[in-house]
Amino acid sequence: MQLPINEALSGIFGSISLASWIFLIVPQLWENFRNKSAEGLSTLFLIMWLLGDICNLVGAIWAHLLPTVVALGVYFCLVDFIMLAQLIYYNYYRPKKRYRFLQNRHTDHAGPSSADPLLTNAEAPRTTKHPGSQRRDSLSEAFSDNSSPKEAIRNAVSVFFVLFVGSAGWFIAWEMGAWGPQGDSPDSEAPLAALILGYASSFFYLTARLPQIYRNFKRQSCSGLSILFFILSTVGNLTYGASILSFSLEHNYLLKNAPWLLGSIGTLVQDFAIFGQFVYYGRPQADPRQEA
Template structure:
């Protein structure tokens, strides 16, 4: 039974990795297409970066798999790319003597691209993306099973290292949770303009798969306590990410209703 749980846990872990590999891409592309990063809260990205750095250092100290360490470094790099985009486009806009909100307002004047896409189309897109991510995750899991080598016993970490890893794990969890708050607040100001919902959609799927992979491996009390910080950071963040998605669809429906009202007035 444990072997079956270990396989299922491993498969969910690979699905989570597949999500996190592509999670940043939609927002990076959104910033590039708008030539603006103003849809993102700077505090959101900075605190998320701090959480990823804590995660990276913890993975190195805990002597986790090289793939886990590489992914943690990749997350940090993507956070830095988002920060560079935000300040680069601000600097570029300053040189052009434009208002800070101009790119977002320009997008609104021409019609928000998201509002032009029907809800049915969005559902189909995200369903297809979900199937793709699960397919890639399962395929990667199958390949890893066929190529995995016998584990080499590693040295047991000292008590100091264990405590340091736990502190870093909880610090990372607090950062992941805290990072969403400034973004939620900013969304009330920007109405989610310039924000890619795919960023939070893939984050939700990735965090759910990661949390379930931990629980599927073992329900032993000591094991769950050891991994409590990673469970908290993943599972609780899902709730806040759903709030962000709720904001996006609320403001999207609001924009559609306003557009329909203006269209009716023009006809009249």
């Protein structure tokens, strides 16, 4: 049985998008673990993203979508909770625990003199350095002439891996008979509740990155963020939108899918804004001591 070209393209793009979302969380989780901090992430960004995923999940259940779609919605909410839990641990619980440890340790010393420092150099809390002295981020390294290309190569290989896994996954599913002609009629209508939840999720997705953009601006840095996290987000949104548009351009079909199309394509502008921040804040800064 031959599959129409539009459905084949839609399936391949959708499978790549799925692979992007599955691997999306790994780079940022590793970045937080490596730094023992999630300071670079905006808490409000993750909360709004979680609300968007919850709306998607409830909408999928309400509309009686495929079990795989519902399962993916559960997976997305789960990884959101994992990232939020990691952020809360590193940014709120762990610093307080360390502070109590240091406080208890110094109360054991008998009569410290006023000349003694409260904390030794090894115990002193780390201060935030000038953005120019912080570790430069991977995207800015890729644009720098004197930087190592290892990070850029690693990111390119990761994106290629996601593209390969997504494409191969769809072809394997097709060969095994798990994918057949969809035959979705452009005239079919989505339940009103599902559309409302779809627009709600689009709203959360469209506004979720604004707190992150503001946080980067306020800190004048993107340190602590994984550039691959946002690259995979861009790939996932691009291919998800392409999967919808390649299937059909009928008016009713586009109207039915408008909330999800808006949520995927609309966030690309904000993703590119964050890429711009990676480049701008990663530029070498002039040393004030040399200017004096």
